[in-house]
Amino acid sequence: MSRWIKCSIALCIAACASRAPQPARGVPAAPELSVPEDGSKLIFAGRGEGVQIYSCAPKADGSGHEWKLKAPEAEVAGDTGEKLRHYAGPTWEAPDGSKVVGEVKARAVADAAAIPWLLLGAKSTSGAGLLAHARWIQRLDTRGGKTPETGCDADHAGAETRIAYSALYRFWGE
Numbered sequence: 001m002s003r004w005i006k007c008s009i010a011l012c013i014a015a016c017a018s019r020a021p022q023p024a025r026g027v028p029a030a031p032e033l034s035v036p037e038d039g040s041k042l043i044f045a046g047r048g049e050g051v052q053i054y055s056c057a058p059k060a061d062g063s064g065h066e067w068k069l070k071a072p073e074a075e076v077a078g079d080t081g082e083k084l085r086h087y088a089g090p091t092w093e094a095p096d097g098s099k100v101v102g103e104v105k106a107r108a109v110a111d112a113a114a115i116p117w118l119l120l121g122a123k124s125t126s127g128a129g130l131l132a133h134a135r136w137i138q139r140l141d142t143r144g145g146k147t148p149e150t151g152c153d154a155d156h157a158g159a160e161t162r163i164a165y166s167a168l169y170r171f172w173g174e
Helices: 003-018
Strands: 041-058 065-078 083-087 091-093 099-108 117-126 134-144 160-173
Touching (some): 041 083, 065 160, 099 134
Antiparallel strands (some): 041 160, 083 091, 099 117, 117 134, 134 160
16 A cells, blocks of 8 residues: 555544544533533543442431442443543542542432432542543433432441442543
8 A cells, every 4th residue: 555545544534533523512301411611522431330339327417327428439431442440539530640520510310210410520630641631521321329228227337338330421621
């Protein structure tokens, strides 16, 4: 194959990739989860698989005990094979060491049997890689992970339970 053809193919691939359509910023089923028009582009998307860890603790009003979210523990795998680690904070960490810590800005219940869909803003970022300039995180299409309804009382104070979940995560930024 000639050098000219190789260069043409490479340029075509690069041009097509740079024009790849961005997924919708909005969420028709939950418009409150739309990413603001602030110049952010999709920087990573992947399916998260893991657990939501709940701890049995006294209610704030002293009227008994309840399951409280302690932390997620999951891996978010992108289409390219890159994987993020998701843990307490909530924090997402890329293999390059970059991190983003999110804070909930909006939530919507799309499935009563699953944890809510979320829009999170970047509370802080660190590192110089993939997540260093993240501004927004969407958690969509959730399955499972819901807070248990039973099993938490004075006899089980301090107990933990791990509930399997999955979700689509989209990271938006510069």
